[in-house]
Amino acid sequence: xxxxxxxxxxxxxxxxxxxxxxxxxxxxxxxxxxxxxxxxxxxxxxxxxxxxxxxxxxxxxxxxxxxxxxxxxxxxxxxxxxxxxxxxxxxxxxxxxxxxxxxxxxxxxxxxxxxxxxxxxxxxxxxxxxxxxxxxxxxxxxxxxxxxxxxxxxxxxxxxxxxxxxxxxxxxxxxxxxxxxxxxxxxxxxxxxxxxxxxxxxxxxxxxxxxxxxxxxxxxxxxxxxxx
Amino acid sequence: xxxxxxxxxxxxxxxxxxxxxxxxxxxxxxxxxxxxxxxxxxxxxxxxxxxxxxxxxxxxxxxxxxxxxxxxxxxxxxxxxxxxxxxxxxxxxxxxxxxxxxxxxxxxxxxxxxxxxxxxxxxxxxxxxxxxxxxxxxxxxxxxxxxxxxxxxxxxxxxxxxxxxxxxxxxxxxxxxxxxxxxxxxxxxxxxxxxxxxxxxxxxxxxxxxxxxxxxxxxxxxxxxxxxxxxxxxxxxxxxxxxxxxxxxxxxxxxxxxxxxxxxxxxxxxxxxxxxxxxxxxxxxxxxxxxxxxxxxxxxxxxxxxxxxxxxxxx
Numbered sequence: 001x002x003x004x005x006x007x008x009x010x011x012x013x014x015x016x017x018x019x020x021x022x023x024x025x026x027x028x029x030x031x032x033x034x035x036x037x038x039x040x041x042x043x044x045x046x047x048x049x050x051x052x053x054x055x056x057x058x059x060x061x062x063x064x065x066x067x068x069x070x071x072x073x074x075x076x077x078x079x080x081x082x083x084x085x086x087x088x089x090x091x092x093x094x095x096x097x098x099x100x101x102x103x104x105x106x107x108x109x110x111x112x113x114x115x116x117x118x119x120x121x122x123x124x125x126x127x128x129x130x131x132x133x134x135x136x137x138x139x140x141x142x143x144x145x146x147x148x149x150x151x152x153x154x155x156x157x158x159x160x161x162x163x164x165x166x167x168x169x170x171x172x173x174x175x176x177x178x179x180x181x182x183x184x185x186x187x188x189x190x191x192x193x194x195x196x197x198x199x200x201x202x203x204x205x206x207x208x209x210x211x212x213x214x215x216x217x218x219x220x221x222x223x224x225x226x227x228x
Numbered sequence: 229x230x231x232x233x234x235x236x237x238x239x240x241x242x243x244x245x246x247x248x249x250x251x252x253x254x255x256x257x258x259x260x261x262x263x264x265x266x267x268x269x270x271x272x273x274x275x276x277x278x279x280x281x282x283x284x285x286x287x288x289x290x291x292x293x294x295x296x297x298x299x300x301x302x303x304x305x306x307x308x309x310x311x312x313x314x315x316x317x318x319x320x321x322x323x324x325x326x327x328x329x330x331x332x333x334x335x336x337x338x339x340x341x342x343x344x345x346x347x348x349x350x351x352x353x354x355x356x357x358x359x360x361x362x363x364x365x366x367x368x369x370x371x372x373x374x375x376x377x378x379x380x381x382x383x384x385x386x387x388x389x390x391x392x393x394x395x396x397x398x399x400x401x402x403x404x405x406x407x408x409x410x411x412x413x414x415x416x417x418x419x420x421x422x423x424x425x426x427x428x429x430x431x432x433x434x435x436x437x438x439x440x441x442x443x444x445x446x447x448x449x450x451x452x453x454x455x456x457x458x459x460x461x462x463x464x465x466x467x468x469x470x471x472x473x474x475x476x477x478x479x480x481x482x483x484x485x486x487x488x489x490x491x492x493x494x495x496x497x498x499x500x501x502x503x504x505x506x507x508x509x510x511x512x513x514x515x516x517x518x519x520x521x522x523x524x525x526x527x528x529x530x531x532x533x534x535x536x537x538x539x540x541x542x543x
Binding site for chain 1: 369370381383384385386387388389392395396408409411412413415416418419420422423465468469
């Protein structure tokens with residue numbers, strides 16, 4: 001801080017994990033600079049970006065020469081390294097393990113299933129100008145439904161947040177993922193009051209940073225609705 | 229100076245037990261956002277000490293705070309850590325529910341053996357459906373292995389279990405280093421592992437061994453070809469982006485990352501296939517990992533080798 005060094009992040013706010021990082025940085029006021037990488041324009045495939053991250057993906061963090069990929073690792077690194085409120089990623093082993101547990105499960109459940117709905121309803125049709133594949137969409141919605149059942153009954157249960165009484169990195173990743181289908185005008189929590197209340201609590205805890213990060217997604221939704 | 233350290237340790241330990249513990253700042257120097265409005269002596273003393281606290285002292289203080297959460301080292305005495313000393317004395321074992329045919333289960337078995345954390349293994353045979361019994365479902369409604377139970381604390385997901393063991397117990401630091409940049413490298417591989425190494429290697433085993441065994445059908449050669457190509461691309465990235473010129477995936481020492489990766493890449497051997505056959509660099513890595521793990525590696529893989537040997541006997 002004395003050197004005025006900023007954490008540099010390379011993000012596309014249409015990407016769910018990128019939003020989670022943006023929100024954490026805003027909420028915790030870690031001094032940072034955002035470099036926008038537009039995936040839809042192929043900016044992740046430029047020679048310059050590939051030098052930074054040969055995997056050609058976002059998000060990427062650069063902290064004084066230390067280059068890090070994978071949103072999980074980036075969020076946890078920020079929590080471990082910087083003086084942010086402990087509730088995000090508690091130090092006590094049992095509480096930390098709960099966050100690690102959800103984040104691991106998120107990768108193979110919440111993330112792929114919610115992202116697939118957005119892919120089928122918005123991205124693929126936009127990219128190929130084709131109609132939505134209704135069969136695949138139906139199956140994707142069923143899979144997401146099963147995932148949301150587990151999210152409610154096994155993680156949230158009667159707690160205010162996914163890992164206990166306070167908001168953590170787990171809630172951040174989950175909420176950004178579950179917001180994504182809204183880009184296609186679909187609220188996947190429409191018939192789930194318990195998860196809606198959780199989402200409201202998360203939004204309240206995150207304040208303005210939540211809306212700022214989701215502005216791009218809302219713009220996508222509004223443009224689509226204008227066309228219809 | 230000593231008095232200050234002692235005082236700050238006591239304050240830190242007391243504060244750690246309450247809800248509002250603030251994390252240690254690792255970055256040195258005047259660092260980041262100042263602690264916010266929590267009225268705690270610890271915060272005041274930490275903020276005060278941040279102004280020009282010598283790096284060595286900061287480091288010692290961080291270590292003490294961190295260790296106050298760990299099982300006490302047999303080598304040292306930790307102030308006010310009586311709770312942990314008592315439970316160690318009661319000889320409590322970590323309970324794990326594992327099927328050694330499962331790659332993540334083996335990783336946990338190996339870590340527990342290597343680090344000699346006192347534990348008890350409950351075998352759950354997936355192929356016999358033992359994960360679907362009412363009893364097991366009460367323990368883990370997701371009906372999956374591995375599961376850890378530590379004095380009433382129930383935990384699923386192998387990543388979380390491995391990291392919990394590293395955070396809680398006094399094991400060699402190289403497994404999951406505390407320094408943020410080194411820890412982040414392990415977190416980075418483990419995250420990537422989930423959506424790359426694991427699904428692609430597991431699919432080969434599924435197509436070559438599990439599905440034919442379960443349904444008595446022939447191997448679906450087209451699907452197998454595609455799965456092998458995907459695994460090949462993954463192994464390219466493993467070599468070029470993680471291993472590179474390092475001895476291990478995350479640097480000079482073996483970590484949880486190597487453990488997860490090696491167990492996953494051993495799995496196709498159950499069908500007699502060595503996926504590293506044409507990759508000398510990864511073979512050398514595998515040998516280094518096996519050496520570092522010693523007997524625990526072979527013991528954990530005995531079940532998998534038995535599967536391979538039975539299949540070869542049939543051919």
